[in-house]
Amino acid sequence: MREAAIALAALAVLMVGGRYLLRPRRSGAVTGEAPRANGSLVLRPPRRNAVMLAITALLPAGVLVSLTFRMWNSGRTTPAGLFVGIVATLLPVAVAAYEFAYAVRARVVVHDTGLERIGVVRRRLVGWGSISKIAFNPAHHWFFVTVNDGSHLWLPADVPGMGEFARIALRRLPPAVLQADPVAREVFDELAEI
Numbered sequence: 001m002r003e004a005a006i007a008l009a010a011l012a013v014l015m016v017g018g019r020y021l022l023r024p025r026r027s028g029a030v031t032g033e034a035p036r037a038n039g040s041l042v043l044r045p046p047r048r049n050a051v052m053l054a055i056t057a058l059l060p061a062g063v064l065v066s067l068t069f070r071m072w073n074s075g076r077t078t079p080a081g082l083f084v085g086i087v088a089t090l091l092p093v094a095v096a097a098y099e100f101a102y103a104v105r106a107r108v109v110v111h112d113t114g115l116e117r118i119g120v121v122r123r124r125l126v127g128w129g130s131i132s133k134i135a136f137n138p139a140h141h142w143f144f145v146t147v148n149d150g151s152h153l154w155l156p157a158d159v160p161g162m163g164e165f166a167r168i169a170l171r172r173l174p175p176a177v178l179q180a181d182p183v184a185r186e187v188f189d190e191l192a193e194i
Contacts, residue, residue: 041110041164045156047103054099061092108155110165112172115145117153126153128172136184143184157187166191 036042068085071077077085101120109116114127126147133146136157145153155165166188170178178185 043108050103054096057092057096064089163194
């Protein structure tokens with residue numbers, strides 16, 4: 001019963017704190033100065049989503065730790081049961097560690113030759129000419145980029161440096177890609193004017 005009360009209190013704190021992390025961004029975020037790496041524009045996705053996912057993964061890990069050691073201390077489980085409990089606890093902890101690392105490391109570097117998506121463990125370079133489609137999702141405020149091989153990239157539209165990104169994209173994207181989605185083109189034009 002005590003563990004359930006602690007879990008509910010932690011959930012309530014996360015819900016209240018989550019309102020702060022997930023609140024709408026100011027419109028000035030797009031106009032802010034984006035960092036540079038070797039002269040290239042660096043776009044960083046909002047960290048709040050990855051942090052919230054990491055915290056969400058830690059909640060079941062805490063409950064599993066509590067249950068596993070409570071069962072072990074009361075003598076109601078075997079060493080094999082303890083092992084299963086520890087492995088089950090390590091899975092959400094690994095997810096949380098990945099999400100925290102993503103919040104720190106994830107970025108998109110915009111080069112004259114293309115986009116380089118840098119994740120936790122790998123990098124991916126997509127040339128401007130290999131982009132076959134770009135669409136804008138107004139509900140979530142991000143660009144959905146489709147590459148010639150069928151893979152996808154998501155670019156949030158409300159991060160510092162998007163005005164400069166829009167100007168580069170308007171110069172570098174193939175004209176057919178820009179004409180295919182009038183909404184994306186309109187958003188690029190608006191961002192380029194900022």
